[in-house]
Amino acid sequence: MITIPYLTALSTYFSYALLFAFGQFRDFFRKIADWWGKDNSLQGYAPICLGFEDFYIRRLYMRIQDCFGRPIASAPDAWFDVVERVSNDYNKTLKRTENINRCLNLGSYNYLGFAAADEYCTPRAIETLKKFSPSTCSARVDGGTTTMHNDLEECVANFVGKPASIVFGMGYVTNSAILPVLIGKGGLIISDSLNHNSIVNGARGSGATVRVFQHNTPSHLEKVLREQIADGQPRTHRPWKKIIVVVEGIYSMEGELCELPEIVSICKKYKAYVYLDEAHSIGAVGKTGKGVCELLGVDTADVDVMMGTFTKSFGSSGGYIAGSKELIRYLKHNCPAHLYATSISPPAAQQIISSIKVILGEDGTSRGAQKLARIRENSNFFRSELQKMGFEVLGDNDSPVMPIMLYNPAKIPAFSRECLKQNVAVVTVAFPATPLLLARARICISASHTREDLTKGLEVISNVADLVGIKYFPAEPKKELENGRTKLE
Known part of the structure; x- marks a missing residue:
């Protein structure tokens, strides 16, 4: 059971209420404009999609659709190539550019690293x-x-x-x-x-x-x-x-x-x-x-x-x-x-x-056992570090899937875009895939990630989280080594 912080729940409700109010206001004037212009493009046909049926898509999803469906230009390995897209009409349409960014992949289901080229x-x-x-x-x-x-x-x-x-x-x-x-x-x-x-x-x-x-x-x-x-x-x-x-x-x-x-x-x-x-x-x-x-x-x-x-x-x-x-x-x-x-x-x-x-291990090597050990170690390391930083992370140990709660709709594009700017590709998930108030970023860890990759991802996610405000718990005191022993600051 997810317990939403009171102020977070309040701000999330307010954000969706504001979105709904302004969306309805704009739709009202669009109906007047259509009536005044006597738009007869349907020529007697009933509309396939009524205005309120696609309200969420038009008023929320379309405005942040650059955060979803990003084209990639390589295999979904630990790092992959993300194609840059731009829009000149407020995200109604997105056009690909020639720019390609090499990004840390924290979104694909490539748990054991087999999606990239493999020697066997x-x-x-x-x-x-x-x-x-x-x-x-x-x-x-x-x-x-x-x-x-x-x-x-x-x-x-x-x-x-x-x-x-x-x-x-x-x-x-x-x-x-x-x-x-x-x-x-x-x-x-x-x-x-x-x-x-x-x-x-x-x-x-x-x-x-x-x-x-x-x-x-x-x-x-x-x-x-x-x-x-x-x-x-x-x-x-x-x-x-x-x-x-x-x-x-x-x-x-x-x-x-x-x-x-x-x-x-x-x-x-x-x-x-x-x-x-x-x-x-x-x-x-x-x-x-x-x-x-x-x-x-x-x-x-x-x-x-x-x-x-x-x-x-x-x-x-x-x-x-x-x-x-x-x-x-x-x-x-x-x-x-x-x-x-x-x-x-x-x-x-x-x-x-x-x-x-x-x-x-039927290929004659121990690579399979190494991959399984690495995915478990990587997942547990990444999860524990996120929790220490103060994130609300769902899931259990050994699971390579770790959702980071965002809640507020404004934080969905903010988190996704800021991570991409720093060459970290993450997947954000919102309604209807999750309940309306429980938007999240879903991190997927792979055995192909090195410890350096994970450290880089944690650093970027932590910096972006400080910027958009998604650390809902106090961070644990950092640890350092002194004379071979671990001590709290």
């Missing part, structure tokens, strides 16, 4: 590109299944500790297309309140009844389960045909680890299925990178559906579902993302297989 993965991906081409140009059930896809599904199943798996070309679709296949009318989905939008849309599209439990709170999950089982289906009160509890391994906007052992125990008690989204945790946490089950000591046999993506730790694209052989066979015959969508690119599949081999 890259040559194999290139060879696969030459052999299979960039695309199969077909769905899996037609001509889109290559030997690479079969090898990948076997590799993923073995890696996560499940009998079988199925892979898809897009991570978002893995959730949104799978849930409607797993459950429908007469079923119950109980979802964490902060689950990803792909889970939300998948649950809505399933036709099942959806209930939400308080974020990462097993006690409330048990309460919801008990009440829903006692009440049964709406109107008929018949028993639910199926109950699925959906959680994430690491919550992408919070950086928190799932309370998985407690949740699994409760689901066992009430005979509910567990659906685990490991988009941000697979490959990034655990002694051998096998995710939160390994990290928290949960038997993968107790998780019925294991979902994950290849777009983070593996430096590729797509997603997977791992489970029993019966489950995977059912999905291959019923899931539209498998039946109708173009299969995952063969070079992308090879990149995933190769990165998993590196993680497991």
Whole structure:
């Protein structure tokens, strides 16, 4: 639960109220101008988008859209090239210039550093590109299944500790297309309140009844389960045909680890299925990178559906579902993302297989273990230093995702632009990805970052924070070494 400082909450409410008031004032005069000019451009058609529907986009997002969608001109490594953009019409349009800035990358999901050129993965991906081409140009059930896809599904199943798996070309679709296949009318989905939008849309599209439990709170999950089982289906009160509890391994906007052992125990008690989204945790946490089950000591046999993506730790694209052989066979015959969508690119599949081999040490080196140790050390170091400086940082230790709370809408562009001026690229996140009052900067740490990179990032973030005022707690006294001992100033 995030507790917003009173004055911060007050100023944030005031800022949005001011924005709303001036926006409505300007829209009023624009309507008068349109009426006076008798604009008939629609010629009898109803407007696709009404004025109030895109009010937030026009009055807030458009004014700060230079902070989002910045084009890059290199691989998303520890440092990357950011293309400069300018606007002459108050950000309504942005034009690229010839200037390119080399920036420290604190925003990409490149957790293990595989997104850049790798001595083991890259040559194999290139060879696969030459052999299979960039695309199969077909769905899996037609001509889109290559030997690479079969090898990948076997590799993923073995890696996560499940009998079988199925892979898809897009991570978002893995959730949104799978849930409607797993459950429908007469079923119950109980979802964490902060689950990803792909889970939300998948649950809505399933036709099942959806209930939400308080974020990462097993006690409330048990309460919801008990009440829903006692009440049964709406109107008929018949028993639910199926109950699925959906959680994430690491919550992408919070950086928190799932309370998985407690949740699994409760689901066992009430005979509910567990659906685990490991988009941000697979490959990034655990002694051998096998995710939160390994990290928290949960038997993968107790998780019925294991979902994950290849777009983070593996430096590729797509997603997977791992489970029993019966489950995977059912999905291959019923899931539209498998039946109708173009299969995952063969070079992308090879990149995933190769990165998993590196993680497991099957490349003949210890680079995988070193990467896992480095991402853990880098994440914990960066998080502890931010907390010492007085930032409100969300999330848990070992998580490479660490949101820094900004709150006030004016601080979103200020923080992003000032960091960019000092060659540090950060991602700022606001409504609708987060609640209106809980805007934040989401820092993502990589194993490819050196200690010098992280120190540089911390220095810039600290200086910018002093400028825009986002240190909400007193900083801890600095430490120095004297005669081999650490002392407080």
